[in-house]
Amino acid sequence: MKTLAPLCNLILTVMVSIWTVLVWDPVLLAAMLAIEIILIIYAGQARKLGKALLGLTLVAAFFAAIQLPFDVSLPTAIASGLKMVVMTVAFILLFATTRLPSLTAALVSQARIPYEYAFLFTSALRFVPDFLSESQAVREAQTCRGYVPSRNPLKRLMSYAALVEPMVLRAITRSETMAMSLELRGFGSLQRTFTQQIAFRGQDYLVLILLAGITVMVILYR
Amino acid sequence: MEEQKRETFVTVAAVGGRYRWVAVTSLFLAIGMILRLVSPSIAGISPNWLISMYCLSILILRPGLAQAAGIGLVAGALCVATSKAIFPYANFGSELAGALVCAMMVKNPLLEIGFLKKIRPLLCGLVSTLVSGFTFVTLTKLVMAVPMPVYLYGMLPVVLTVGLVNCIVTQLLYFPAQRLFGNTGLK
Numbered sequence: 001m002k003t004l005a006p007l008c009n010l011i012l013t014v015m016v017s018i019w020t021v022l023v024w025d026p027v028l029l030a031a032m033l034a035i036e037i038i039l040i041i042y043a044g045q046a047r048k049l050g051k052a053l054l055g056l057t058l059v060a061a062f063f064a065a066i067q068l069p070f071d072v073s074l075p076t077a078i079a080s081g082l083k084m085v086v087m088t089v090a091f092i093l094l095f096a097t098t099r100l101p102s103l104t105a106a107l108v109s110q111a112r113i114p115y116e117y118a119f120l121f122t123s124a125l126r127f128v129p130d131f132l133s134e135s136q137a138v139r140e141a142q143t144c145r146g147y148v149p150s151r152n153p154l155k156r157l158m159s160y161a162a163l164v165e166p167m168v169l170r171a172i173t174r175s176e177t178m179a180m181s182l183e184l185r186g187f188g189s190l191q192r193t194f195t196q197q198i199a200f201r202g203q204d205y206l207v208l209i210l211l212a213g214i215t216v217m218v219i220l221y222r
Numbered sequence: 223m224e225e226q227k228r229e230t231f232v233t234v235a236a237v238g239g240r241y242r243w244v245a246v247t248s249l250f251l252a253i254g255m256i257l258r259l260v261s262p263s264i265a266g267i268s269p270n271w272l273i274s275m276y277c278l279s280i281l282i283l284r285p286g287l288a289q290a291a292g293i294g295l296v297a298g299a300l301c302v303a304t305s306k307a308i309f310p311y312a313n314f315g316s317e318l319a320g321a322l323v324c325a326m327m328v329k330n331p332l333l334e335i336g337f338l339k340k341i342r343p344l345l346c347g348l349v350s351t352l353v354s355g356f357t358f359v360t361l362t363k364l365v366m367a368v369p370m371p372v373y374l375y376g377m378l379p380v381v382l383t384v385g386l387v388n389c390i391v392t393q394l395l396y397f398p399a400q401r402l403f404g405n406t407g408l409k
Contacts, residue, residue: 017311021365059306066376070369080366084308091303091310116241120248120296125303127252135256160261161394164253164271168278168395171249172402178245187241 002043002097006106006196008204009098015211016090019218020083026075029082036089045096052092053085060085100125105194115192131167138163243283246403247293250275255300269387272297273320273354277347277392280324282403287325294321308368312361320354347392348385355381 004012016032023029040049064081068074100122107118142162150156254275261271276297280290298317302310324346327333333342359377362368368377 021309056306063308066372067369070371072369080308080368083366084306084310087310088305091305095303114292116244117292117296120244120251120293121299123244123248124251124255124296124300127249128255131252131256132260135260160257161391164257164391165395165398167253168250168399169402171253172246172399175242175245175249178249179242182241182244187244 003203004097004207005200005204006098006102006198007110008200008207009094010103010106010111012207012211013090013094015215017087018215020086020090022218022222023083024076024079026079026082029079029086033082033086033089036086036093040089040093040096043093043096045092048096049089049092053089056085056088099196101194102196102198105196106198108192109194110198115187119187134167134170135163138166243279243285243289246283247276247279247296250279251297251300254297255304258304269391270351270354270384271391272301273317273351274347274388274391274395276317276321277324277343277350277388278395278399280321281328281343281346281392281396282400284328285325287322290321290325291318294318297321307358307362309362309366312358312365315361316354316358319357320350323353324350341393343396344389344393348389351385351388352381355384 016036020029020032023032037049037053040046060081063084064077067077067080104118104122107113107121108115147159149159251272254272257271257275261269276293279293285293294317295314297320298314301307301313301317305313307313327346327349328342333339333345338345356378359373359381363370363373363377
């Protein structure tokens with residue numbers, strides 16, 4: 001997937017999700033999940049997957065279990081839990097194999113999405129690690145001042161107010177500089193060029209044909 | 223005698239120009255995403271910080287409907303990318319609806335009167351979260367064939383609870399954020 005065009009990877013992810021919605025066979029869904037996991041391991045992102053998969057499995061198991069008292073058969077309950085995991089892992093696979101700048105370039109030049117919105121999406125993802133370390137710093141500062149997180153989840157949630165407010169206010173201050181640098185770099189210019197290689201090649205067209213074929217098969221199998 | 227010229231320096235506060243909305247929204251959405259990832263849940267229910275954050279962004283920036291729809295779709299895409307929901311794609315519809323409702327409420331003249339003006343962030347946060355939540359669970363129910371009792375007794379109460387938490391968060395954050403943003407729209 002790393003060698004495919006970013007838009008082809010995005011289409012692949014969407015198609016996997018469509019198949020997941022259409023298929024109700026737990027064995028087939030488990031097979032799809034296994035293929036996704038193999039691809040992520042092959043892409044060298046196994047560590048990232050491990051953490052996410054544990055949380056996802058718990059949520060999926062909970063969702064499957066709450067359906068059982070309402071006359072839902074066990075295979076159907078398992079299938080609905082698996083559907084959730086397959087769809088989410090498809091996105092993990094997309095981000096593990098596609099670089100964000102390439103995805104932005106593909107969204108703007110090939111999917112014709114206005115640049116402002118494609119930029120919003122990728123820049124929000126890009127700022128996540130920054131804010132994560134910032135929130136860590138705020139929490140460490142609170143701990144240094146003697147703050148001990150309560151075991152009561154409600155109190156812990158309330159304590160997040162002390163974390164959110166400084167982050168939001170800092171973001172507003174930071175937005176001034178960011179907006180000015182955007183303008184200075186010609187953010188709103190009509191002619192935009194990208195350095196990323198996003199053009200479709202032979203293998204991408206081959207994948208698209210394969211996807212169309214599998215989709216027809218899934219619809220017929222249904 | 224030599225005439226001395228006095229030079230006057232004029233300083234202008236930076237306001238960020240045409241693209242401040244892009245900067246503010248992207249930073250707020252990033253905050254919403256990390257809070258969504260790290261905040262604890264109470265009995266499986268945690269506030270959807272992304273809704274609070276785009277509501278806050280819409281309340282401060284007061285965008286048009288088309289721009290609000292764009293913000294909603296981007297928030298939806300971010301939710302899909304980090305989702306632990308049964309049907310992640312429902313986020314596109316739900317966040318679009320939530321953002322549009324918030325943008326319509328922000329410009330509603332009824333919410334400019336007296337006490338309603340003071341609790342406008344609370345009302346916008348509550349209604350947007352409820353609209354977004356109901357759209358999300360209904361789309362999930364329809365596409366994933368979720369049993370009706372699970373929808374009625376499992377999903378809808380979660381929407382109401384998250385709505386209550388989100389409206390408090392939005393109200394608490396709005397006034398300090400607004401003051402710092404320097405918008406003269408609300409004093």
